Amino acid sequence: MNKQRVTVPSEVDPADWQRYENPPLQLHPLLSAALDLFVRLGYHGTSVRAIAAEAGMTVPGLYYNFANKQDILTELLTLSNQELTRRSHAALAAAGRNPRARFAALIRCMVLHLTHMQKFAHLVREIDSLDDTHRPKHVELRDRFQRLVLTEVIAAQTLGEFGSGDPHETTRAVLSLCNGVADWFRIEGAATPEQIADRYVDFALRLVLDRESVSDRT
């Protein structure tokens, strides 16, 4: 029953959930070309001919590797979500039981993902471009990560660590705040992904923690 293969590339040291290679993932030339073009021109704005040309292939060559255009997008979305999910669970495991540490680990995970894998993050918006047979799966994958954050917010609230606002509402606010990073982040900018992650853990905690009502202090 035991597998003889010890070094499988998909098995990464759980402690490495914060470390990203450059590029973050090894992609088929067609996937790499499609990722660039989808982000720049959108899914519907990108032709299969452009993808094939960018990858130095012909259109039939593209269809030899992928069943259709939708499958190229779903493959990229799946890879991105698998990577975020794997790292998130490693981060939670490393964070232990402290609710605030667990929440901070998830936010850190999310922001590192959004910066190091920025193009994949932009791709999430194209989920709406999928047809009815592919969309539900990837909506579910996206929601699954959001529920991971929601679960930690509720757990921290239950232990009296966070404020008492609607956990769904605060979780939505935290996720919007962080997702925005993908819109302005530039890898060549002054701030490193790690510095931005630290800053956004602080921002996120401001949203979830209890405190004196700001409105009263006018």
Add this chain to the structure above:
Amino acid sequence: MNKQRVTVPSEVDPADWQRYENPPLQLHPLLSAALDLFVRLGYHGTSVRAIAAEAGMTVPGLYYNFANKQDILTELLTLSNQELTRRSHAALAAAGRNPRARFAALIRCMVLHLTHMQKFAHLVREIDSLDDTHRPKHVELRDRFQRLVLTEVIAAQTLGEFGSGDPHETTRAVLSLCNGVADWFRIEGAATPEQIADRYVDFALRLVLDRESVSDRT
């Protein structure tokens, strides 16, 4: 009978910057159809034939009213930005000189716009779909509102009302937080735009106000 109403469509009472009609704007049937389709299918996913059909017109009829497909999108983007800009200036004028009141008025303006004119808010993402001759103008219009918020954050900081973090960074965070509302808001939901605006003014103030560092309170 207690007050005489002067109903000029273009001139709105500056005090009415918080009140939205339903629908919020009178649109040409073609613009209304295009707005629905662009939001649902994206700019490149929508054909001029679909727009014309949705408006009960023919394609040449569409081209009689608009030079091309890009002009339809730019017209919608312009209308949305004009509306937000007009209300923002009215809101700032009504807020007076108090820095926190001015900031809160802008956030309130923004969230009311994102909820009452949600479809227009989604359209902003399609700016990237414009060609090189149309895109710069609408990137500039979007940036102009963001600079309006930035200016108020800096002013409040200068007066010692807000925390001392990088104002560009906190402004980006505030804008991301609020823009996220357009992603999940449902007009048929329990919370009204006004209640959500109140909540997000509080959220936004948490991001900009000074306070004891959260990280220390572990």
Add this chain to the structure above:
DNA sequence: CCTACCGATCGGTAGG
């Protein structure tokens, strides 16, 4: 001649 369109079709491109 104008306007507000129409039926039909233009040159190219979509996914396959």
Add this chain to the structure above:
DNA sequence: CCTACCGATCGGTAGG
């Protein structure tokens, strides 16, 4: 993997 194509549809325009 290429060359050679398809049914249909793309954004946009012809004459009447």
